[in-house]
Amino acid sequence: MSELTDQIKAAGDYIRKHWQEAPVAGVILGSGLGNLTKEIEQSIEISYRDIPHFPESTVEGHSGKLILGYMQGKPIVAMAGRFHYYEGFSMKQVTFPVRVMKELGIHTLFISNAAGGMNHQFKVGDLMVIRDHINLQPEHPLRGRNENTLGPRFPDMSEPYSKALIQAAHEIAAANDISLHTGVYVGVQGPTFETRAEYKYMHIIGGDAVGMSTVPEVIVAAHAGLKVFAMSVITDIGIREEENVITHEEVLEAANAAEPKLTLIFSELIRQL
Structure with a gap:
């Protein structure tokens, strides 16, 4: 085994000592969106x-803990707080938790x-469901020698993003009178928010929203x-065009206000798994 697979196994073994259930889904929660974890039962x-080998989140709004339990009767594992390349982590560190959740047994990832x-x-x-993305981050998480036991050298x-899950999300939103957009997410490095010229550029190349994570x-996961x-x-x-000064505090406030709708959609999708 490689060093990476050894680390994945070590992390998985440690987690299984505390929770023996095999989760069917993993959830990664972004800035200001950690309250979904309150819906997890017997956690x-x-x-x-x-x-072992997990980084530690350094960003306000990311609590930095793994939560294991049940949502809608389904065993899940949730990350309250994620890692970003701009924090100084390598891409392998940023994505390490996805590998560990796969090791634990998940087949679906919610982000x-x-x-x-x-x-x-x-x-x-x-709320915008991501149907596709454009990767503008400066490093690729699969760069380097491929570990064939983890996936193919050139993944498709x-x-x-699952078309079936996107369709199900729109049906859930319609049934609960929730307005839901679908669009393309542009992933950038950060940590600065974008200039107006950068926003225009990313919109021209096909982006509907931009952020510093997820991709x-x-x-x-793919x-x-x-x-x-x-x-x-x-x-x-x-x-x-008008004045639009953005602060992290305002981002957290807006995320908290929208969170109940996001939580409902995630919860219902997990119920349908």
Whole structure:
């Protein structure tokens, strides 16, 4: 085995000592979106610092713990707090938890994030289901020698986001009178928010929303053969010409306000697994 597979196994073995159930789904929660964990029943929490080879989140709004339990009667594992390349982690560290969740048994990965809107139809607090992405991050999580036991050298990315789950999400939203957009997410390095010219550029090349996460995890999930559903909470609108100063505090506030709708959709999708 390689060093990476050894580390994945060590982390998985440690977690299984505390929770023996095999989760069917993993959930990664973005900035200001950690309250979904309150819906997890019979849960146990494990601090990232206690899990072998896990990094520790340094960002406000990311609590930094793994939560294992049941949602809608289904065993799941949730990350309250994720890792970002801009924090100084390598891409292998950023995506390591996805590998570990796969090791634990998940077959579906749910991801949320806070994102800046670049579509004129969007407003702050809207939800956008990600149907595709554009990767503008400066490093690739699969760069280097491929570990064939984890996935193929050249994974297919023609459908990184499950069309079936996207359709189910729209049906759930319609049944609960929730407005839901679908669009393309642009992944950038950060940590600066984008300039107005950058917002315009990313909109021109096909982006509807932009953020500093998600894409690396989705790439590794695709490499591992996992189904993925991802959703952005639009926490600011960067495409407007008028003054639009963005702060992290405002991003967290907008994410918290939209969270109940996101939680309902995630919960119902997990129920249907």
